Amino acid sequence: MPDSALFNVAAVAVIAMAVAVVVAIGLRVLRSFRELGTDAEQATYRTLHAASRAGQHLRNGLTPSGAAKASRQLRGLLGSDALAITNTDGVLAWDGAVEELRPALMGLAAKVLADGQTAVIPAGELQLLAGGAGSGTLPPDVERAVVIAPIKAGSRVVGVVAAFAPAAGAGLVRATGEVADWVAAQVELAELAASRTLLMEAEVRALRAQISPHFIYNSLNAIASFINTDPVRARELVVEFADFTRYSFRRHGDFTTLAEELRCIDRYLLLERARFGDRVQVSLQIAPEVLSTVIPFLSLQPLVENAVRHGLEAKEGPGHINITAHDSGAFAEVTIEDDGVGMDPEELRSVLAGHADGDHVGLRNVDARLRQVYGDDNGLVIETAPGEGTLITMRVPKSQPRHDA
Structure with missing residues (x-):
């Protein structure tokens, strides 16, 4: 070849x-591709995916923009011709066909909003009711049945989900009720998040109230004592006092940076040293790489104030406070240690559990806020005993994309 x-x-x-x-x-x-799952498994995935995307849009509750985006996903779940979401005042979103029925929806939903019971209106009856509710005579091509299910947040009906289809079978009725219950769960989660935010704001106000009477009175007295003997020092202290109170009583934001909180602490200690003199000695060891870490507003200053008021003020002679901040893997770790009088561990546990009122409300509020923001594993760690001083450790994640300082 x-x-x-x-x-x-x-x-x-x-x-x-x-x-x-x-x-x-x-x-x-x-x-x-076939091994990705059976038809049933793929259908389950699509359902969960749609519900997840809709849930993102309802994160802030029943808002017009959120409801409009979520309604597209929810209509796909039901397979209906149109889906509407309302609150108690009006239609928030309408996705799909037969929008000619939109003006009549609140009239059709009035009984559901009042008694919280699902309503099923067949196509022929819907024509008559919609016309009587303000839509006039509807053309035959918009004939639809509708299932209207209540959105209940606790015992309150806060809106409805309405699904429109050529006929309202038992499957559509059950599915619409389930979707309305799911929307209600998202609303309750949004209300819970709002309540948590209000609680955090109330706790910050409590910390500010704690600062104001005791610290402000003593600081003004210390400043007054320098007016005649050292007016330059008095003016400097007035400026520091103004900066401290401006930061402490600011009205914006639930978070700040470690650097900003340390500046606040520096002003606080400067004013306290004006009162106590050399009795208050402070050392700091701060790693520069953690200065930009976001922390809850007024979470460190109350801990330092606790060390001064309850650790050193009751102690004879000078006292020392050591403040450190360093990188600890995914966390920034801050410690505040004093060699003051300490406290009984059982009393401390009672204070942190909220079972005892008293002068340590700052510790309890900071601990509660840290647990609310970062989870129960990230509260304060406090080591203390009578006559042995106190060591407080606070750990916060270095990465917090949802929190802005």
Whole structure:
């Protein structure tokens, strides 16, 4: 056989092998797609995915923009021609066909909003009721049945989900009720988040109230004592006092940076040293890389104030406070240690549990806020005993994309 013929045969064989490899890879890829799940599993995935996306839009409760985006996902779940979401005042969102029925919806939903019972209106009856509710005579091509299910947040009906279809079978009735219950759960989660925010704001106000009477009175007295003897020092202290109170009583934001909180602490300690003199000694060891870490507003200053008021003020002679902040993997770790009088661990546990009122409300509020924001594993860690001083450790995540300082 000539060399050219052998070459052609070899070339054909190589091409055939290449085609066989491509076919084999293609079959494997197709098989891997089939292995993603059965039809039922894929349907479950699509349902969960749609619910997850809708839930993101309802994170702030029943708002017009959130309801409009969520309604697209929810209509797909029900397979209805149209889906509407209302609150108690009006229609928030309408997705799909037969929007000619929109003006009549609140009239149709009035009984559901009043008694919290699902209503099913057949197509022929809907024509009559919609016309009587203000839509006039509807053309035949918009004839639909509607299922109207209440959105209940606790014992309150806060809106309805209305699903429109050519006929309202038992499956659509049950599915619409389930979707309304799911929307209600998102509303309750949004209300819970809002309540938690209000609680945090109330706790910050409590901390500010704690600062104001005791610290402000003593600081003004200390400033007054320098007016005649050292007016320059008095003016400097007035400026520091103004900066401290401006920061402490600011009205914006639930979070700040570690650097800002340390500046506040520096002003606080400057004013306290004006009163106590050399009795208050402070050392700081701060790693620069954690200065930009976001922390809850007024979470460190109350801990330092606790060290001064309850650790050193009751102690004879000078006292020392050591403040450290360093990188600890995914966390920034801050410690505040004093060599003051300490306290009984049982009393401390009672204070942190909220079972005892008293002068340590700052510790309890900071601990509660840290647990609310970062979870129960991230509260304050406090080591203390009578006559042994106190060591407080606070750990916060370095990455907090949802929190802005």
